[in-house]
Amino acid sequence: MAKYSNKINKVRTFALSLIFIGFIVMYAGIFFRSSPLVMTIFMILGLLFIIASTVVYFWIGMLSTKTVQVVCPNCGKHTKMLGRVDICMYCNEPLTLDQSLEGKEFDEQYNRKQQK
Numbered sequence: 001m002a003k004y005s006n007k008i009n010k011v012r013t014f015a016l017s018l019i020f021i022g023f024i025v026m027y028a029g030i031f032f033r034s035s036p037l038v039m040t041i042f043m044i045l046g047l048l049f050i051i052a053s054t055v056v057y058f059w060i061g062m063l064s065t066k067t068v069q070v071v072c073p074n075c076g077k078h079t080k081m082l083g084r085v086d087i088c089m090y091c092n093e094p095l096t097l098d099q100s101l102e103g104k105e106f107d108e109q110y111n112r113k114q115q116k
């Protein structure tokens with residue numbers, strides 16, 4: 001069975017890893033000090049990763065305005081959810097806003113736009 005995680009957490013992890021990749025690439029550039037061209041390429045690449053991460057962080061900010069705060073029935077904590085189904089940030093309890101999906105097995109497919 002595939003492992004699901006809370007969507008906002010997932011995007012945050014992605015943005016954080018982009019920053020790390022950016023720094024690693026920039027750090028790798030230092031090893032090519034003898035060749036200014038290669039070093040510049042590494043620096044620009046690293047910078048691009050960091051810019052991408054900033055964009056992702058901005059995107060989280062936009063997404064956060066669309067999240068719904070719910071109290072998790074399992075652990076009683078306030079968690080944010082996105083879309084029709086999501087996972088509790090704290091205990092990984094599947095959550096849904098849609099009554100018709102209640103009790104059904106968790107499936108991220110429910111978040112896809114339904115064709116009418």
Ligand SMILES: [Zn+2]
Nearest residue numbers: 072075088091
């Ligand atoms: Zn919970």
